[in-house]
Amino acid sequence: MAQADAVPNKVNTATDASPGQSLEQPKENNGPASADKVLEVTDLRKYFPILRGFFRRQVGEVKAVDDVSFHVNRGETLALVGESGCGKTTTGRCVMRAIEPSGGSVLFRKRDGEEFEITTLTKPDLRAVQQHMGMIFQDPFSSLNPRLTVLEIIGEPFVTRKLIRGRRQLEERVAELLRSVRLDPTYMRRYPHAFSGGQRQRIAIARALALDPDFVVADEPVSALDVSVQAQILSLLKELQTELHLTYLFITHNLSVVEYLSDRVSVMYVGQIVELGGTSAIFQRPRHPYTEALLSAVPVVETGRAGHRRERIILEGDVADPSNVPQGCTFHPRCPYVQDVCREEEPQLIDLAGANGSQPHYVRCHFAEELDLQGVRHSLH
Amino acid sequence: MTQAPLLLSVDNLATHFFSQEGILEAVDGVSFDIYAGEGLGIAGESGCGKSVTAQSILRIVPKNGKIVTGEISLIQNGESVDLVQLDDRGQEIRQIRGGEIAMVFQEPMAAFSMVYTIGNQITEVIRLHQECSPSEARERAVEMLRRVGMPQPEQTIDAYPFALSGGMRQRAMIAMALSCHPALLIADEPTTAVDVTIQAQVLELMKDLQRDMGMALIVITHDLAVISELCDRVMIMYLGKDVESAPADVIFRDPKHPYTVGLLRSVPELGEGHSQELDPISGSVPSPYRRPTGCPFHTRCPDFIPDVCDVHMPPQIELGAGHRVRCHLYVQD
Numbered sequence: 210m211a212q213a214d215a216v217p218n219k220v221n222t223a224t225d226a227s228p229g230q231s232l233e234q235p236k237e238n239n240g241p242a243s244a245d246k247v248l249e250v251t252d253l254r255k256y257f258p259i260l261r262g263f264f265r266r267q268v269g270e271v272k273a274v275d276d277v278s279f280h281v282n283r284g285e286t287l288a289l290v291g292e293s294g295c296g297k298t299t300t301g302r303c304v305m306r307a308i309e310p311s312g313g314s315v316l317f318r319k320r321d322g323e324e325f326e327i328t329t330l331t332k333p334d335l336r337a338v339q340q341h342m343g344m345i346f347q348d349p350f351s352s353l354n355p356r357l358t359v360l361e362i363i364g365e366p367f368v369t370r371k372l373i374r375g376r377r378q379l380e381e382r383v384a385e386l387l388r389s390v391r392l393d394p395t396y397m398r399r400y401p402h403a404f405s406g407g408q409r410q411r412i413a414i415a416r417a418l419a420l421d422p423d424f425v426v427a428d429e430p431v432s433a434l435d436v437s438v439q440a441q442i443l444s445l446l447k448e449l450q451t452e453l454h455l456t457y458l459f460i461t462h463n464l465s466v467v468e469y470l471s472d473r474v475s476v477m478y479v480g481q482i483v484e485l486g487g488t489s490a491i492f493q494r495p496r497h498p499y500t501e502a503l504l505s506a507v508p509v510v511e512t513g514r515a516g517h518r519r520e521r522i523i524l525e526g527d528v529a530d531p532s533n534v535p536q537g538c539t540f541h542p543r544c545p546y547v548q549d550v551c552r553e554e555e556p557q558l559i560d561l562a563g564a565n566g567s568q569p570h571y572v573r574c575h576f577a578e579e580l581d582l583q584g585v586r587h588s589l590h
Numbered sequence: 591m592t593q594a595p596l597l598l599s600v601d602n603l604a605t606h607f608f609s610q611e612g613i614l615e616a617v618d619g620v621s622f623d624i625y626a627g628e629g630l631g632i633a634g635e636s637g638c639g640k641s642v643t644a645q646s647i648l649r650i651v652p653k654n655g656k657i658v659t660g661e662i663s664l665i666q667n668g669e670s671v672d673l674v675q676l677d678d679r680g681q682e683i684r685q686i687r688g689g690e691i692a693m694v695f696q697e698p699m700a701a702f703s704m705v706y707t708i709g710n711q712i713t714e715v716i717r718l719h720q721e722c723s724p725s726e727a728r729e730r731a732v733e734m735l736r737r738v739g740m741p742q743p744e745q746t747i748d749a750y751p752f753a754l755s756g757g758m759r760q761r762a763m764i765a766m767a768l769s770c771h772p773a774l775l776i777a778d779e780p781t782t783a784v785d786v787t788i789q790a791q792v793l794e795l796m797k798d799l800q801r802d803m804g805m806a807l808i809v810i811t812h813d814l815a816v817i818s819e820l821c822d823r824v825m826i827m828y829l830g831k832d833v834e835s836a837p838a839d840v841i842f843r844d845p846k847h848p849y850t851v852g853l854l855r856s857v858p859e860l861g862e863g864h865s866q867e868l869d870p871i872s873g874s875v876p877s878p879y880r881r882p883t884g885c886p887f888h889t890r891c892p893d894f895i896p897d898v899c900d901v902h903m904p905p906q907i908e909l910g911a912g913h914r915v916r917c918h919l920y921v922q923d
Contacts, residue, residue, distance in 0.1 A: 292786065437870060466858055473728040492861075509860060511819075521794070
């Protein structure tokens, strides 16, 4: 596969620019700390070529994911948030190597401590490792094959990997999985069309969990569902996490869901991480103007109780075009706090909280420390 | 709300669809009033009939659907017209569509034709409803585009819809809908297809426009927060029934119907933190072909009363000023 050779693997000069690595080094218990990380992503890149004309010449590239680094601790939920086109889905797919990344490294650690460098694995090895990763997609109407029964859909991973041979055994395992997602196992001979959206998403979750994965990438798992059903799926995901000790990479655009479900959050804008840290820390006091704007843009139900109408920040214009990224800080054309330096110099991802010993909080902004940004006002009850 | 004149009055509207699988009662006895300049939010999950209600008002119900009973009176200059009685292809309804009542759709890509420029399509609307020359219409279109915050309206008016971004297309569609200064704008999921920051822009724009132009607004959405931002009154629908309607501040502070309570509790709320308890409504919306007997919500209701809710359709009960609810829990006897 063509990979890595397209883009020379640039050495990142700023040591504090890669949160996954630099963070743990000064600490004394280096061994157990790093073993607790299910995933370490360093300088991940995915550039899509833009081809034009009869000879399909490459006239440019879309920087869908540009030098993204993060790690996911065992048992936690890391949320990737951002607007459409920010590269969150591409990041999720590159991590699974469902698509080939253009550069960077993805280190995956199994429960028993065995490590794999996902980006350089051969096909058969990759397939073996992917057994420990599951994926849940947004639309349960298109992610399930309409011509297979639920038994075939959930049982497929066992069959193709030749893990279970006996029919009875397979049925037992599928029934168990259906029960774990709170579905009636007697439904296993039905086809997907007989189920509602929420039930289909449960089937998709059962399939993702079939091979008992350590790590699950959930790409907008509730966005296509009805409001009352969203809550059911969210609580189910939370329960399954504690029951099965799962680690989630949760991709979403919905900040209320992020707050409800995730321990840490990574805010992306045009292929880059602009802020990364603990969810409650970021939501209470964001350090990047984009995070502040995102939080203030969420409409809230006005109960009139706490009287907490916030000043809304309305961003001008649209998300920057990832094939034509603005110079300097990618956010500067929309930033309400823009200064001259933002138009020319690209800010680095720096750790703000690392110095005073609290949870690391990475921000890509020239004025992260000076700005006093507004977070979510917590209601009083 | 007291002094504003009544603009549209929907009384006991029922729209059914006739198909091979049976009769689908998409809207089944819905009543509401809209006063000039006010905002009404219609909320509910998919299949509750909120979009069909809007289509019934404009008489653009798909072919196999039919308004079975009910009245939709549009009151203009003291004269009342029953829209249900009009020929859905006639001259009169065509004057009202896009003229008195305009609509904004969820997917702006589908609302515009791909082969004409947006200017072309906006001037067409203007010239259909107002007598003016092509150049005058173009001027008005530019003015409208400027009003909705389109950058460089003189240039973008000649752009094709596919050349615009999602947010810009949404603005262009709002400009087209507002180009004839409608008395009522119906917005069907106006912000569902756009990003959060664009959603904030569109909501702000709609709020400004409603205030400046004094038009009434019907917002159809599943997102109660959007309604809270834009509307004075709310109507919650479930399987074709208006289960609860009330002023917005009342319904969000003190919801009465178990479905409304469930809807409000099932959305994680920003600012409530990691530990907030979600209280989802069990089950999912039943198939509209197999509508439950009695109260349509009784199969999922936490306060279900056996032998009452599954047998009798609850009557509509007036709880306070403008607060009506269809639930047996509030029946006094």
